[in-house]
Amino acid sequence: MSTIVLLLVTGLGLGALYFLVASGLSLIWGLMRVLNFAQGAFFTVAGYAGFFAAEALPGTSPWLRWCAGVLAGMLTGGAFAILTEVLLIRPLYRRPVGQVLVTVGLALATLALVEGAFGSDPRQVTLPDWMSATTTIFGAAIPNTRFVVILAALLVLLGLLFFLQRTRYGLIVRAGVENRAMVSALGIDVQRAFTLVFAIGGTAAGLAGVLGAAYYGTIDPSRGTSMLISAFIVVVIGGLGSIGGSALAAVLVGLLQQFLNFYAAAGVGDFAVVLLLAVVLLVRPGGLIGRAPE
Amino acid sequence: MNAGEALLEVQNLRVAIGESQILGGVSFRVREGGITGLLGRNGVGKTTTLRGILGLVPRTGSVTLAGEELTTLAVHDVVRRGVGYVPEDRDVFGGLTVEENLRLAERAGSEHRYDLVYELFPELRERGAQRAGTLSGGQQQMVALARALLNASNRILLIDEPTKGLSPLVVKRVADALERAASVTTILLVEQNLAVARHLVRDVVVLDQGAVVFTGDVAALIDDPALARRYLGLSAVASGH
Numbered sequence: 001m002s003t004i005v006l007l008l009v010t011g012l013g014l015g016a017l018y019f020l021v022a023s024g025l026s027l028i029w030g031l032m033r034v035l036n037f038a039q040g041a042f043f044t045v046a047g048y049a050g051f052f053a054a055e056a057l058p059g060t061s062p063w064l065r066w067c068a069g070v071l072a073g074m075l076t077g078g079a080f081a082i083l084t085e086v087l088l089i090r091p092l093y094r095r096p097v098g099q100v101l102v103t104v105g106l107a108l109a110t111l112a113l114v115e116g117a118f119g120s121d122p123r124q125v126t127l128p129d130w131m132s133a134t135t136t137i138f139g140a141a142i143p144n145t146r147f148v149v150i151l152a153a154l155l156v157l158l159g160l161l162f163f164l165q166r167t168r169y170g171l172i173v174r175a176g177v178e179n180r181a182m183v184s185a186l187g188i189d190v191q192r193a194f195t196l197v198f199a200i201g202g203t204a205a206g207l208a209g210v211l212g213a214a215y216y217g218t219i220d221p222s223r224g225t226s227m228l229i230s231a232f233i234v235v236v237i238g239g240l241g242s243i244g245g246s247a248l249a250a251v252l253v254g255l256l257q258q259f260l261n262f263y264a265a266a267g268v269g270d271f272a273v274v275l276l277l278a279v280v281l282l283v284r285p286g287g288l289i290g291r292a293p294e
Numbered sequence: 295m296n297a298g299e300a301l302l303e304v305q306n307l308r309v310a311i312g313e314s315q316i317l318g319g320v321s322f323r324v325r326e327g328g329i330t331g332l333l334g335r336n337g338v339g340k341t342t343t344l345r346g347i348l349g350l351v352p353r354t355g356s357v358t359l360a361g362e363e364l365t366t367l368a369v370h371d372v373v374r375r376g377v378g379y380v381p382e383d384r385d386v387f388g389g390l391t392v393e394e395n396l397r398l399a400e401r402a403g404s405e406h407r408y409d410l411v412y413e414l415f416p417e418l419r420e421r422g423a424q425r426a427g428t429l430s431g432g433q434q435q436m437v438a439l440a441r442a443l444l445n446a447s448n449r450i451l452l453i454d455e456p457t458k459g460l461s462p463l464v465v466k467r468v469a470d471a472l473e474r475a476a477s478v479t480t481i482l483l484v485e486q487n488l489a490v491a492r493h494l495v496r497d498v499v500v501l502d503q504g505a506v507v508f509t510g511d512v513a514a515l516i517d518d519p520a521l522a523r524r525y526l527g528l529s530a531v532a533s534g535h
Contacts, residue, residue, distance in 0.1 A: 175387045182385040187373035
């Protein structure tokens with residue numbers, strides 16, 4: 001029982017991280033039809049920004065340092081995303097291949113820069129005592145970071161749903177996902193919505209970067225790339241453009257990986273996720289919650 | 295601007311999509327007030343002309359609204375200058391509710407236009423919470439027209455085949471709504487139903503093979519069988535009378 005509880009909560013925590021990266025990918029694709037391969041770079045850079053922000057406040061409360069790291073990570077992720085959209089993506093609208101190439105190039109360049117600047121070895125992050133401790137539930141000693149990550153993802157999910165359902169910009173994004181040209185034809189500057197969506201995606205990825213460091217206990221330059229791959233799988237399984245679909249798929253993928261990697265063999269969970277992706281693409285090409293591609 | 299002066303002026307509008315030249319230099323004027331019809335057989339470039347005016351397709355030439363050049367502006371800025379658009383396929387946002395579709399079109403002064411919209415289409419109030427994608431074709435057309443009417447700053451509406459595919463009863467309601475709308479704004483109307491066009495339209499611009507071949511009074515065109523047959527096609531004349 002304790003193993004199942006541990007795997008369940010750890011799987012949910014992993015799914016929460018996937019969701020944080022995937023939600024931005026999904027929003028960006030849904031509105032802009034841009035496959036943003038730089039989302040992993042936002043995750044990585046924000047993780048390091050959070051790490052150094054916390055390190056820059058020695059002698060202060062551990063919670064204050066960690067919160068400063070979270071804030072720095074989110075701001076860095078958001079700012080990086082805005083710069084990417086304005087400087088690299090905007091000149092390439094109507095050129096999807098160019099957009100893919102430029103985001104792939106940015107991801108590779110960022111990885112190389114971070115490795116060059118900080119080395120490729122993982123760095124240990126310092127956490128408040130409570131986050132480094134465990135809580136026992138049904139006999140399972142669960143690292144408290146799992147609860148923090150899950151709670152943060154839930155808050156982001158609720159925040160995104162509120163934004164999409166209750167705000168004018170959310171309405172514009174939902175309409176833009178359906179028919180971008182018609183939104184413009186109603187006199188709405190879709191470009192602003194593009195930048196906003198990129199900023200939201202980058203901020204969520206930035207939060208994931210700092211929370212990922214807490215989840216794994218370390219930061220390293222390459223985790224953003226593996227996170228991006230998982231997030232892409234989540235987005236496709238959930239349905240491109242669907243936040244609810246991303247949340248559902250992230251939970252499925254996280255749990256599948258944890259349970260099969262433990263009960264079958266290491267790596268079986270990852271294989272099963274790819275298999276699930278193939279099945280979803282064959283049976284429901286639009287994803288679990290999403291429209292079939294035109 | 296006085297009534298009767300050119301509100302919209304299109305000069306040498308050219309649109310090419312891929313290798314195909316869709317419009318080869320279209321020029322015409324739309325007087326302020328009333329409804330001007332943009333007519334012609336299928337595939338002569340009427341829809342492309344409207345999309346070209348708005349900037350939804352790459353184009354060259356000049357389009358001015360009350361003397362202001364529009365071709366240098368982004369689509370949303372063209373609309374903000376006062377050009378409303380009701381596309382051929384209605385293009386309502388099917389996943390959004392009727393109320394949300396209307397809310398997207400709101401601008402300053404829209405609160406007064408809701409009275410007009412709900413007077414013309416009372417069912418939109420009743421179906422406010424219904425997803426627009428589940429509405430009938432006629433109801434979707436009402437949403438599309440309502441969105442254009444809600445923007446009180448629109449000086450001209452570009453309306454593309456609003457009666458296409460609708461039942462005769464709904465065609466009558468849409469025609470009545472257009473007539474009412476024309477009392478508050480200028481309309482450039484693409485319409486294949488010649489009976490409707492004959493009833494609503496004052497001036498006509500006829501396109502053929504991507505160029506303007508006739509401009510003038512609607513009666514002069516439709517009431518002349520030879521002219522109508524030549525520019526609008528036999529079947530169109532038959533169905534229109």
